[in-house]
Amino acid sequence: MAEQNLIKVKGIVTRSVQYKENDKIITVLTAELGRISVYCHGAKSNKSKFLTPTRLFCFSEFVLTRKKDFYYIKEADYIEAFFNIVNSMDKLFLGQYFLEIINEISVEGERHDSLLRLTLNSLYALSNDMAHFDVIKSAYELRVCVEMGLSPYLLGCRECGVADEENVYFDVLNGNIVCKSCLLKEENSLEERQTGMYLPATKSVIAAMQYVENTKLERLFSFQLTEEALKLFTNITEKYLLNQVGKSFVTLDLYKEQIKS
Ligand SMILES: [Zn+2]
Incomplete structure (x- = not known):
């Protein structure tokens, strides 16, 4: 008998939920199909060949069938597993935060080629300690906004x-910058002007933001900031992303608690 239509995709597992005793329902970000849900029969069992490729953070190749709104797993092989992420709590929470963002902003049925590449590159960097955690986190947050079509305007006040x-303010609500003298004028005439939420920035912070907006993904984390400037930068990217998405993330709170301790 002819096999049902088989669909072959590669994707990263962004959520994995146990269902019944031995089954799992996973969420996968793919390039071709966007974010999909896949029913994995028996995948929770230690003997299952699907156990590893359906784990959180696994980038796997899947062969699926589709019935109504659901995909069902037929075959799966893992390609890259980012296992180092689970070796430390701070990496784990930060990686989970990246996946939570994906689950929030990705859409089923839309192509997500660059969002997938961005996420894989960032998890790889995190897994292999390729940059300071704050650099990876901020670059990811800002580039996700670019992917959502929400690039801030940074070319001038x-x-x-x-x-x-040298010193400007980034307006988190409107995604642009204002110089100090214009902001002071603004405070005197709030009624006529745009109101915003202003975070301090410097020339080098704005330059780093422009770099992250425009550079090739392979070079995303290759920028340098002083410790002071990096603090301003991370403050801006985090608040800008959370404001654009319109929610906070539990894993972000856990990550912050973790790096404090
Ligand atoms: Zn100005």
Whole structure:
């Protein structure tokens, strides 16, 4: 008998939930189909060949069938597993935060080629300690916003256009920058002007943001900031992303608790 239509995709497991005694329902971010849910019969069992490729953080190749709104697993092989992430709590929470973001912003039925590549590159960097955690986290947050079509406007002050001010403010609500003198004027005439939520930034922070917006994914984490500037940078990217998504993330809170201790 002819096999039902088989669908072959590669994707990263972004959520894995036990169902009944031995089954799992996983969420997978794929390039071709966007975010999909896959029913994995028996995958919870230690003897199952699906046990590893359906684990959280696994980038696997899947052969699936589709019935109504659900995909069913037929075959699966893992390609890359980012196992190092689970070796430390701070990496684990940060990696889970990345996956939570994906589950929030990705869509079924839409192509997500660059979002998938961004996530794989970032998890790889995290897994292999390729940059400071704050660099990976911030670059990921900001680049996710770019992927959502929400690139901030950073070429100059939104009011006067001046581009080389040393100290500026990033407006989290509107995704643009304002120089100090324009912001002061603004406070005097709030009624006529855009109200916003302003975070301090410097020239080097804005330059790093422009770099992250525009650079090739392979070079995403290759920028340098002083410790002070990195603090401003991470403050901006996190608040900007959370504001655009319109929610907070439990794993982000866990990550912050973890790095404090
Ligand atoms: Zn200005």
